[in-house]
């Protein structure tokens with residue numbers, strides 16, 4: 001497992017991490033087996049959100065109740081969580097009161113005294129960055145949150161926050177997989193008339209994050225679209241699966257590893273956020289971290305997913 005020091009922090013992190021969005025109905029044994037497979041593979045970074053459940057804070061609580069971490073076991077983990085999506089609704093809420101109360105709820109549910117990284121989950125159209133700044137300052141001063149970041153944010157939205165927030169934004173978690181890569185495919189095809197891929201949906205987020213040392217985290221690395229099921233083995237992606245299977249055989253790894261390697265090959269040095277609840281798939285996916293695809297292989301996967309290399 002490749003690791004690196006997360007820019008703006010002193011935390012050494014793996015480039016594949018475990019997302020816990022789907023564990024609310026899992027038993028203690030299942031959660032333990034999942035986390036244990038992750039730790040065995042070198043994944044000591046856990047991604048949560050207050051909204052993962054239901055109920056609110058449900059997955060955070062399931063994680064803590066199943067693991068019952070000792071203080072030293074807790075210290076060995078990086079715990080990241082998110083706030084800002086409210087139910088019923090949904091609607092988005094970056095008010096001081098909501099950010100602070102969500103963190104209090106996460107601390108209680110996770111059974112910990114600090115969140116290592118807090119992300120603002122989805123951009124709140126009504127954001128008042130001064131309020132976010134005040135919430136971050138108070139949470140940092142109280143020792144409740146060590147580092148801050150965002151998720152699904154554009155460069156403009158990050159600029160607005162950075163104008164007011166004192167702490168560096170350390171991460172931006174966005175949807176990214178071989179089959180959902182408008183942030184990569186769009187800029188590659190810039191200015192191509194009559195080409196859908198060229199439509200600017202990405203707002204330059206990858207270059208912006210690289211310029212400002214904001215680590216990109218890729219969520220839904222196996223989903224074909226927005227929670228539409230995995231592309232691995234899907235009859236809708238015969239060409240892509242043929243290339244994945246060929247490379248998997250060549251590198252002697254499972255197909256999941258190739259899907260991960262496509263993301264970790266990107267020089268932005270992203271973190272891949274796995275969502276599987278199957279221990280064997282965690283072990284399979286983690287192997288992708290140690291593979292460095294060639295440029296030709298990386299582009300072959302990209303083309304096979306249906307993107308144009310103009």
Ligand SMILES: NC(=O)c1ccc[n+]([C@@H]2O[C@H](COP(=O)([O-])OP(=O)(O)OC[C@H]3O[C@@H](n4cnc5c(N)ncnc54)[C@H](OP(=O)(O)O)[C@@H]3O)[C@@H](O)[C@H]2O)c1
Pocket residue numbers: 018019020021022047048121151152173174218219220221222223227229230232256273274275276277278281
């Ligand atoms: N920031 C955001 O807005 C945002 C949004 C969504 C998710 N996230 C984060 O990203 C994480 C990952 O999201 P995700 O769960 O949608 O991602 P994913 O890893 O692409 O998908 C995992 C799902 O695909 C299933 N699956 C079927 N075949 C698979 C295979 N061969 N390999 C891997 N998975 C397979 C898994 O089933 P099994 O469990 O049965 O293996 C699971 O239901 C979440 O846990 C969460 O932490 C963040």
